[in-house]
Amino acid sequence: MPADAYVNGLQLSFIPDPLNCLNKLEKLLISVRIPLMKIIQLPKGNQRRFVGPCVSIPTDIEKTNNVLPRCDNEAELIRCKLKRKLEYKGYSQYEFVSRKKYAKEILDQHFDHIFCVAPGEGNTPVSMLQEEDNEGMSFPVQFPEGSFGSYDTKRLIPLTRSRYFHARLFSADSRFSSDTSYIFYAQYLSELEQRLRVKKTEHYLPGDHCILKSCLQHSVPLESLHIFATSKEIDSHKGKMIAKVCEVTETLMAQDYDRNPRTGELILKTSPYDSTHDYAD
Structure with a gap:
């Protein structure tokens, strides 16, 4: 049926x-x-x-x-x-x-x-x-x-x-x-x-657990960038999904990374961006 x-x-x-x-x-x-x-x-x-x-x-x-x-x-x-x-x-x-x-x-x-x-x-x-x-x-x-x-x-x-x-x-x-x-x-x-789907074409896989966990210890791999959407409406949803995978979480922003102009690889900055700090003009 x-x-x-x-x-x-x-x-x-x-x-x-x-x-x-x-x-x-x-x-x-x-x-x-x-x-x-x-x-x-x-x-x-x-x-x-x-x-x-x-x-x-x-x-x-x-x-x-x-x-x-x-x-x-x-x-x-x-x-x-x-x-x-x-x-x-x-x-x-x-x-x-x-x-x-x-x-x-x-x-x-x-x-x-x-x-x-x-x-x-x-x-x-x-x-x-x-x-x-x-x-x-x-x-x-x-x-x-x-x-x-x-x-x-x-x-x-x-x-x-x-x-x-x-x-x-x-x-x-x-x-x-x-x-x-x-x-x-x-x-x-x-x-x-x-937009709330974990992936565009697949469901959440066991291998994604290792990818997300590595984000908290090393540089963010490119494979993890497609797991979650970037819409502000689903920030709470992303937080709940990450909390199910790892007990300790860290908030990463786009300003924390630079893209290599030759390879396109994302590299974590030595001094992450602090949104709470006001810089002088």
Whole structure:
């Protein structure tokens, strides 16, 4: 059985009508986790791309539910802005929200007033890779039964994250491919996981233990330069991986080495660079 087979934990639940008729803003208001990213319009091709990191913010649905108005008079819609912080002038989403669809309650007619909500204000972002069921909590419409069918579902055959998102986006069920937020969510996690891989093409091998250990005693061999990435987002990950290999660690910077112009070999300087020392101009 292939790893991306439908019977290998990729089954999906039927989306009920109350969830299927929600617009983009209403989907965010009922999400337990909101993935926030900056998406810009490209100058050509009518395409978009995201800039910077993507963060997952925990939200309080009950708090958001109490902000929206309600009374005994029947009405249809309210204007609502979704912001990262209430004091900001900019907003992420601005649409009409139906109280009937959102909370199945009746609201007062407030078309002259715009309600601003920031469900994740004051909350600490959580790890999108380490938190279990983050995908199901971020997209409740795609996963109406929680984490059932998400990437964290236990499967008989292991499935990589890249192949999982490929199966979701190219599935006959268009609930994933029609959601722009999910497409960028899948792209970000796939690229982030590739940067976090110990090697580009292989897994961590026993021979890498000797290479990393030699870095603490001798000059850094060229074979060890490809083991870890250099992105600032994964400094903590690199530290944890090195701590598993060696009990005593030493921080080495690029300024500590010179490259031989003839051979290209990296040579450790006699006096390592000290970032805490201020030199005179």
